[in-house]
Amino acid sequence: MTKGTTLEPKPGNEPPRIAETPAGLLNSIGLQNPGVEKVISGEIPWLRQFGVPVIVNISGYSVAEFEELAARLDSVPEVAGLEVNISCPNIKGGGMAFGTDPQGAAQVVKRVRAKTRLPLIVKLTPNVTDITEIARAVESVGADAVSLINTLLGMAIDIKKRRPVLANVMGGLSGPAVKPIAVRMVYQVYRAVKIPIIGMGGIVSAEDAVEFMLAGAKAIAIGAGNFIDPLLPLKVLEDLEDWLDREGVKDIAELTGQCQ
């Protein structure tokens, strides 16, 4: 999975961009990326060496931009799928705005769907009153899966300077601090849609992964956990196999939604 990719290069937000918080961190990177053409010519060929499917996370400031990104990436043979980022909290006038409104979310996904046959994962924001409405809306227009949660909008203040820590004032909270919220939302979305759920939010162990699966996730992803140990995903995979053996679970798919 690439970081958020936009049509044009984006320099990103002014530093400071990160703030450590209890059991997690706030970030406001601002979608820094070299633009889709450089992702296609540089990053995707580089990723090929690892022999894993490449999923490109796409972000747009307008529906037309999402459409154009989908069309452009549809023709790149190495791309195995797209994750439609309608939930970035760190960009002005776009990003999360689409993801907080069921009509807006559906509009983006419908238009992207029309431009590509690639599997579409839609990344949902937790910064809404009812996440199931958004999940239903994107399912109805052809999303193949949903991933949740993106970061929670948060803020930290440096009390010595009496100023926000982040230059962008607010940022997205991730890490173990958000895990109970993420598990709750996976649980809710599982009841609302039939498409698979990729669960994420503060996973740092096999036990965390199991928790997400029991809530309804078919797959899980690790973000912030990589920062404390780049080998964490491999460790979680190994530990997960041990856990399944110990518990006598023959097929991991049994776990998904078992806690419903």
Place this chain on the structure above:
Amino acid sequence: MVAGEAKPGQFVMVRTSGTLEPFLNRPISIHRIDEAKGIIELVYQVVGKGTKLLSRISPGQHLQIIGPLGNGFSWQTGFKRVALVGGGCGIAPLLALAEKLLENEREVYVLLGAQTKEKLLAAEEFSQLGCRVRISTDDGSQGKKGFVTQLLEELVNSISLDQVYACGPLPMVKGLIKIAEEKGIPCQVSLEERMACGVGACLGCACPVRNPDGTVGYKRVCHDGPVFDAKELLLDNK
């Protein structure tokens, strides 16, 4: 293993806690490298939760570290006379550099600044290596009373230098760059920044730079740095 790979100016990410608090690893520069013994030395100042926990570990206890990370200082075989300028904890990575530079016959000037005599780091070690050490303290308790920028000013007015290497608090580093620039001396700067991943993935430790085409962009202190050529940095935007 880390000692065999490490270059002066690189750093390691240190896990300071066995729990999720504090969550992030702490970037700490490599102070000294003993390749033969397979040892690296780290020097840090206790400033927050992470370094406080680190200060409580006992001898023999294991720590998770990731590294060596980032690029290091660079030099050319033709360098005859260089100055290493450090302030406070910024002195730490310069010792490994001095050791390396002295493997060839060079005049290595070391200018050290600290708040007080008690807080001055590694002055003895630099002298023992054969560096020409000059010291300033804010309160005058050792060496010249004042800032280390004044020591560089004096040095560049008396002799010529092939390179200045600088590490320390931002105002000091800005001052050093200005002095080196006025004399046309190339300057390498090691920057300090809060980091999340330390390996170039999260884009959290951004530093403003001037791109070759003149536009302003950001580089990653952890992966593109922590050592930068002063010419590309836009520290006034920081």
